Amino acid sequence: MSRRFRTRLLTALVWACLLFLVLPVLVVIPVSLTDKTYLSLPSDGLSLQHYRGLAAPETGWSAAMGKSLLLAVCAALISTALAASFAIGAWVRAGWWPSTIRVLMLAPMIVPPIIYAVGMVRVLSAMKLIDSFPGVLAVHVVLGLPMALLAVVASLSNFDNRVVMAARSLGAGPFTIFGKVILPNILPGLSAAAFLAFITSWDEITVTLFITARRFATLPRRIYTSIADSIDPALAAIATLLLLATTAVLAARLFLAGRPDDPAAR
Amino acid sequence: MSSRFERYALLLTLPAGIMVLALYALPILQVLSLSLTEGKGAWANYSQLFTSRAVAKVVGTTLNVSLLTTAITLVVAYVIAFGMIHMTARSRRIALLMVSIPFWISVLVRAFAWITILRSQGVLNGALMGLGVISQPLELVYNRLGVTIGMVHYMVPFAVLLLYANLTDIDRRIVQAARSLGARPLTVFLKVWLPLSAPGLGVAALFVLVFSLGFLVTPALLGGGKTLMIAEYISVQISTTRRWDLATALSTALLIVVGLLIALALRSPTMRAAFGGGRR
Numbered sequence: 414m415s416r417r418f419r420t421r422l423l424t425a426l427v428w429a430c431l432l433f434l435v436l437p438v439l440v441v442i443p444v445s446l447t448d449k450t451y452l453s454l455p456s457d458g459l460s461l462q463h464y465r466g467l468a469a470p471e472t473g474w475s476a477a478m479g480k481s482l483l484l485a486v487c488a489a490l491i492s493t494a495l496a497a498s499f500a501i502g503a504w505v506r507a508g509w510w511p512s513t514i515r516v517l518m519l520a521p522m523i524v525p526p527i528i529y530a531v532g533m534v535r536v537l538s539a540m541k542l543i544d545s546f547p548g549v550l551a552v553h554v555v556l557g558l559p560m561a562l563l564a565v566v567a568s569l570s571n572f573d574n575r576v577v578m579a580a581r582s583l584g585a586g587p588f589t590i591f592g593k594v595i596l597p598n599i600l601p602g603l604s605a606a607a608f609l610a611f612i613t614s615w616d617e618i619t620v621t622l623f624i625t626a627r628r629f630a631t632l633p634r635r636i637y638t639s640i641a642d643s644i645d646p647a648l649a650a651i652a653t654l655l656l657l658a659t660t661a662v663l664a665a666r667l668f669l670a671g672r673p674d675d676p677a678a679r
Numbered sequence: 680m681s682s683r684f685e686r687y688a689l690l691l692t693l694p695a696g697i698m699v700l701a702l703y704a705l706p707i708l709q710v711l712s713l714s715l716t717e718g719k720g721a722w723a724n725y726s727q728l729f730t731s732r733a734v735a736k737v738v739g740t741t742l743n744v745s746l747l748t749t750a751i752t753l754v755v756a757y758v759i760a761f762g763m764i765h766m767t768a769r770s771r772r773i774a775l776l777m778v779s780i781p782f783w784i785s786v787l788v789r790a791f792a793w794i795t796i797l798r799s800q801g802v803l804n805g806a807l808m809g810l811g812v813i814s815q816p817l818e819l820v821y822n823r824l825g826v827t828i829g830m831v832h833y834m835v836p837f838a839v840l841l842l843y844a845n846l847t848d849i850d851r852r853i854v855q856a857a858r859s860l861g862a863r864p865l866t867v868f869l870k871v872w873l874p875l876s877a878p879g880l881g882v883a884a885l886f887v888l889v890f891s892l893g894f895l896v897t898p899a900l901l902g903g904g905k906t907l908m909i910a911e912y913i914s915v916q917i918s919t920t921r922r923w924d925l926a927t928a929l930s931t932a933l934l935i936v937v938g939l940l941i942a943l944a945l946r947s948p949t950m951r952a953a954f955g956g957g958r959r
Contacts, residue, residue, distance in 0.1 A: 416864075419864075423762070424762065426758055426762075427758055427759060427761075427762025427763075427774075428762075430755050430758050430759045430762075430835075431759060431774055431777045431778070432777075433755070433832070433835075434759075434777055434778060434780075434781045434832065434835060434836065435777045435780060435781065437789075437792050437793060437796055437832065438780065438781055438784060438788065438789060438792050440792050440795055440796055440802055441788065441791065441792050441795065444795055444802075452795060452800075453800075454802060454805070494694075495694050495695040495698055496695065498691045498692070498694055498695060499691065499692045499694070499695035499696070501688070501691055502688045502689060502690070502691030502692035503688075503692055504688075505684070505685060505688035505691075506685045506688040506689050506692075510689070510692065510696070511692050514692060514695060514696040514699060514700075517699040517700065517703055517704055518695060518699050520703065521703070523889060523937065523941065524707070524893075524934065524937065525889075525892065525893020525894075525910065525933055525934075525937060526893070526895070527893055527895050527909075527910040527913055527914065527930065527933075528707060528710060528893070528930045528933060528934055529703070529706065529707060530914075531710050531913060531917060531926055531927060531930050532705075532706030532707050532709050532710045533702075533706050534917060535706070535709055535710075535713070536702075536705070536706045536709065551702050552702075554698065554702075555698065555699065555702050555703050558695065558698075558699065581684065587683060587684050587687035587688075588687075590684065591687070591691070612783070616785045616786070618785075618786065618787060618896055619895050619896060619910075622895075622914075623914070623917070623918070633785065633787055636785075636787045636788075636791070637787060637896070637900075640787065640790065640791050640794065640900055641899075641900065644791075644794060644795075644798075648791055649791075649795070652787075652788040652791055652792065655784065655785055655788050656780075656784055656788060659780060659783050659784050660780055662783075663776060663779050663780060663783060664776060667772055667775060667776055667779070668772065
């Protein structure tokens with residue numbers, strides 16, 4: 414085996430592994446265009462009937478999408494506000510309290526969500542908030558905190574502490590320092606935090622599954638029930654829409670604007 | 680003592696602090712305390728974890744699938760990450776996009792795609808039967824095989840991003856030194872690359888294992904109720920059979936195992952360094 418041949422073989426293996434990641438997801442696109450009423454590849458022609466089905470109000474897909482959108486926007490705003498306020502406070506003043514809270518805020522990244530789900534089912538049913546907007550919102554805010562916190566902390570770590578010292582020595586009060594010195598300097602971090610918290614809420618399923626029923630069914634909840642009960646091609650249509658949206662955002666970030674904040678694109 | 684500025688700073692940490700204490704720490708503590716008081720009490724709740732046949736089977740399946748997933752994921756992710764650091768900048772961008780799409784796409788979309796491909800009237804069986812390779816559809820999903828495929832596919836992007844960050848930090852001059860001293864490619868890989876990527880592999884293995892042990896969605900959808908893992912078993916206990924004693928005891932046990940795994944990982948200095956990154 415020549416050296417060149419071996420390198421080619423290794424390269425082929427790498428791309429084969431990469432294709433294993435992407436190709437299976439892409440299968441939803443042809444399936445969503447099937448002309449049949451059951452899940453299949455299109456055989457006699459292409460059809461957009463399953464996309465039309467998504468828009469029809471009686472199927473409930475657009476309602477679920479609307480609920481998820483509202484929920485994700487609210488959760489993202491609250492998570493970002495809480496994370497930013499905490500990160501700035503902890504940045505100025507370290508100690509046991511901020512360290513403890515930081516661990517608790519980051520915990521949902523590691524602690525299996527099923528455990529949190531078991532706990533929240535009890536808490537929310539005691540408060541009669543199962544299957545309600547405030548109940549789901551509270552959970553999504555908590556689950557959005559880890560990513561939001563990491564984004565804000567990353568942006569704070571680039572901020573020079575001497576600017577704050579300069580402002581203080583010039584007699585600026587706490588509100589001026591927090592609002593007019595620190596906050597404007599971490600705005601990119603805040604938008605990244607809001608974006609990540611939005612995605613977390615938009616995708617959240619494990620805990621949502623246990624604390625919602627018919628009244629407040631989010632889009633992921635609706636998708637989950639559809640997959641578990643009856644697999645129909647409308648799912649492929651919705652999966653295609655989600656796939657296209659994700660790809661568009663990622664491609665835009667990778668090829669047009671994004672660089673420095675991406676850990677893998679150094 | 681502290682200045683007015685610092686007191687205000689402390690005040691800023693309060694809203695998030697109260698939120699996570701009331702709506703995260705407390706619910707989880709309640710799970711722990713319920714596991715001691717529900718049903719016939721702590722002893723009965725926890726001893727059933729060791730005596731029940733059903734629990735033993737679920738734990739066995741979970742360990743089996745999780746360890747297999749971790750092993751396969753690490754191999755596939757290492758191949759991708761290792762390939763990526765040797766690519767041209769343009770190919771690397773494409774590769775990164777190919778890792779990022781599955782990373783960001785909803786877990787439900789991925790599970791649905793795999794069901795579409797693997798089920799008995801699915802794309803893969805259809806193609807194989809159309810080509811005449813098989814005459815009966817293969818059972819590829821709603822069993823351990825399907826769960827493992829789906830889980831590996833879910834975990835690989837995570838592991839690639841962790842390993843890629845670790846591999847780019849390796850000093851390439853060491854590799855050049857080994858080469859110039861006459862080491863063959865295989866020796867360079869085994870004696871230089873692999874030992875230097877051990878911390879990254881360790882962190883990736885830990886994350887994949889922890890995520891796998893408590894994974895609900897993919898095992899539940901691709902297992903089809905036949906391949907039962909811990910998270911789905913807990914969910915059945917609270918939604919269907921209303922066995923809170925069993926659900927909370929299993930949840931606590933899962934939490935302890937996850938905690939132990941992380942504590943164990945943090946004991947190793949290389950892992951601590953990989954976790955802490957650069958201290959300020």
